[in-house]
Amino acid sequence: MTGQVRTVDGRVAGRRGQATRQKLLDCLSEMLSSSPYRDVKVIDVARKAGTSPATFYQYFPDVEGAVLEIAEQMATEGAGLTELLDGRSWVGKAGWQTAQELVDGFLEFWRKNDAILRVVDLGAAEGDKRFYKLRMKILNSVNNSLSDAVAELQSKGKVDKDVNPAAVAGSLVAMLAAVASHQKGFQTWGVKQAELKPNLALLVHLGVTGRKPTK
Amino acid sequence: MTGQVRTVDGRVAGRRGQATRQKLLDCLSEMLSSSPYRDVKVIDVARKAGTSPATFYQYFPDVEGAVLEIAEQMATEGAGLTELLDGRSWVGKAGWQTAQELVDGFLEFWRKNDAILRVVDLGAAEGDKRFYKLRMKILNSVNNSLSDAVAELQSKGKVDKDVNPAAVAGSLVAMLAAVASHQKGFQTWGVKQAELKPNLALLVHLGVTGRKPTK
DNA sequence: CGGTAAGCTGACGGCATGACAGGACAAGTG
DNA sequence: CACTTGTCCTGTCATGCCGTCAGCTTACCG
Numbered sequence: 001m002t003g004q005v006r007t008v009d010g011r012v013a014g015r016r017g018q019a020t021r022q023k024l025l026d027c028l029s030e031m032l033s034s035s036p037y038r039d040v041k042v043i044d045v046a047r048k049a050g051t052s053p054a055t056f057y058q059y060f061p062d063v064e065g066a067v068l069e070i071a072e073q074m075a076t077e078g079a080g081l082t083e084l085l086d087g088r089s090w091v092g093k094a095g096w097q098t099a100q101e102l103v104d105g106f107l108e109f110w111r112k113n114d115a116i117l118r119v120v121d122l123g124a125a126e127g128d129k130r131f132y133k134l135r136m137k138i139l140n141s142v143n144n145s146l147s148d149a150v151a152e153l154q155s156k157g158k159v160d161k162d163v164n165p166a167a168v169a170g171s172l173v174a175m176l177a178a179v180a181s182h183q184k185g186f187q188t189w190g191v192k193q194a195e196l197k198p199n200l201a202l203l204v205h206l207g208v209t210g211r212k213p214t215k
Numbered sequence: 216m217t218g219q220v221r222t223v224d225g226r227v228a229g230r231r232g233q234a235t236r237q238k239l240l241d242c243l244s245e246m247l248s249s250s251p252y253r254d255v256k257v258i259d260v261a262r263k264a265g266t267s268p269a270t271f272y273q274y275f276p277d278v279e280g281a282v283l284e285i286a287e288q289m290a291t292e293g294a295g296l297t298e299l300l301d302g303r304s305w306v307g308k309a310g311w312q313t314a315q316e317l318v319d320g321f322l323e324f325w326r327k328n329d330a331i332l333r334v335v336d337l338g339a340a341e342g343d344k345r346f347y348k349l350r351m352k353i354l355n356s357v358n359n360s361l362s363d364a365v366a367e368l369q370s371k372g373k374v375d376k377d378v379n380p381a382a383v384a385g386s387l388v389a390m391l392a393a394v395a396s397h398q399k400g401f402q403t404w405g406v407k408q409a410e411l412k413p414n415l416a417l418l419v420h421l422g423v424t425g426r427k428p429t430k
Numbered sequence: 431c432g433g434t435a436a437g438c439t440g441a442c443g444g445c446a447t448g449a450c451a452g453g454a455c456a457a458g459t460g
Numbered sequence: 461c462a463c464t465t466g467t468c469c470t471g472t473c474a475t476g477c478c479g480t481c482a483g484c485t486t487a488c489c490g
Contacts, residue, residue, distance in 0.1 A: 007436090014436060016487080036341050038253050038279075043477060052439050057479060064253075118340045125333045125396045126251050132400060160427070167406045167414035174397060175390030181340045182389060185347060191382045199382035206421040212375070222468090229467055231456085258446060267470050272448060 021059045033115040078138045085145035096213035099205040110180030247330040293353045300360035311428035314416040325395030
């Protein structure tokens with residue numbers, strides 16, 4: 001799938017090269033967690049990695065390029081979110097559990113990768129197609145599964161005909177992502193995390209099935 | 216409310232000064248719409264405004280400071296979103312209309328100010344309290360109204376006791392904001408704006424009242 | 431051991447930042 | 461009209477980051 005890792009000037013990266021490359025990515029990642037995206041400088045990343053700015057430019061065209069790389073790694077990892085939904089039922093008590101586990105897994109994933117996801121979100125919102133595709137890739141698994149679930153319930157007549165499965169699924173996923181991004185915000189608002197989750201799960205369940213869960 | 220407009224070095228700005236100041240803000244605003252936040256430079260804003268970088272620094276400590284100013288202006292303007300909900304009913308057909316109008320007005324507001332709202336969202340997500348407060352200020356009107364609506368329905372026994380009004384309201388508002396930020400995204404997904412709105416309204420209605428709307 | 435390619439960096443021109451001092455300008459005063 | 465006062469803007473400068481290149485060091489291989 002992925003060809004050889006290459007430097008900007010076309011050389012193939014060997015063992016050592018890949019190590020420095022990865023170290024730069026790690027340091028950048030850390031940097032993004034601790035300071036605003038706008039203030040992350042190449043020279044700081046390089047210093048943190050114990051190398052020089054020139055080395056950075058050997059592996060990445062610019063900061064954005066490196067961020068895309070990190071996000072790509074995370075995206076493949078995030079494909080595992082499908083497991084939260086594959087083959088799950090949306091009926092009865094099982095449906096309520098599905099909703100809860102989805103919310104749980106999603107928030108956890110977002111919390112782990114919040115720094116990089118913020119940047120991806122920004123890039124996508126700014127209209128950058130690369131970031132937009134990446135965001136799709138991350139959310140697609142969940143989105144498609146949700147969309148399928150709605151469509152299936154719809155075909156059984158359990159959901160109104162005029163509901164658009166893709167629109168509902170996309171909106172719910174956007175909600176999960178947004179809430180995850182501003183988890184701290186809710187806390188200051190007087191809503192604790194433990195309270196937030198069941199209410200989110202309720203909204204997801206309502207959105208997918210159109211009815212309240214049986215707990 | 217607001218004291219006199221002051222320059223960084225403490226002078227009070229007069230007629231002419233306020234004009235250039237505003238012009239700088241306008242140009243910055245425009246700039247944010249056309250290029251990534253990370254790439255907006257003081258020198259470009261100054262050039263666009265037909266002045267020099269030094270002038271910019273006379274009125275604002277940095278780009279972030281100016282952004283906060285713009286966002287503040289928008290926030291007071293955005294308080295008008297309350298009208299979308301004040302005194303509206305959530306029962307029967309009126310409830311469905313309330314949901315629709317809320318979605319409509321919200322998306323429109325977001326579309327108008329998307330560039331600056333992106334930056335506010337980023338700042339808030341990064342943990343900057345100033346941006347966070349600003350985001351609250353913008354969303355508070357809608358959020359409180361929604362929260363009140365849920366609480367009222369709850370007191371009448373129409374909504375389950377274990378629902379947390381603030382959590383539900385906050386999540387719904389976050390959903391609206393997120394979907395608005397990525398409106399273009401949905402389009403590429405094969406969901407058209409016209410289809411998106413009613414489905415969003417459905418989700419809002421479901422979330423607030425716990426039941427499907429009567430159309 | 432010598433050749434070859436990978437890996438890294440010092441150094442440099444270019445540009446943005448942010449501060450200051452001083453000049454231009456408008457308005458009021460005698 | 462000259463003079464004063466305070467606002468408004470810019471030229472200039474030290475500083476620091478960007479992004480590139482030539483060239484040095486290191487590792488691998490026959």
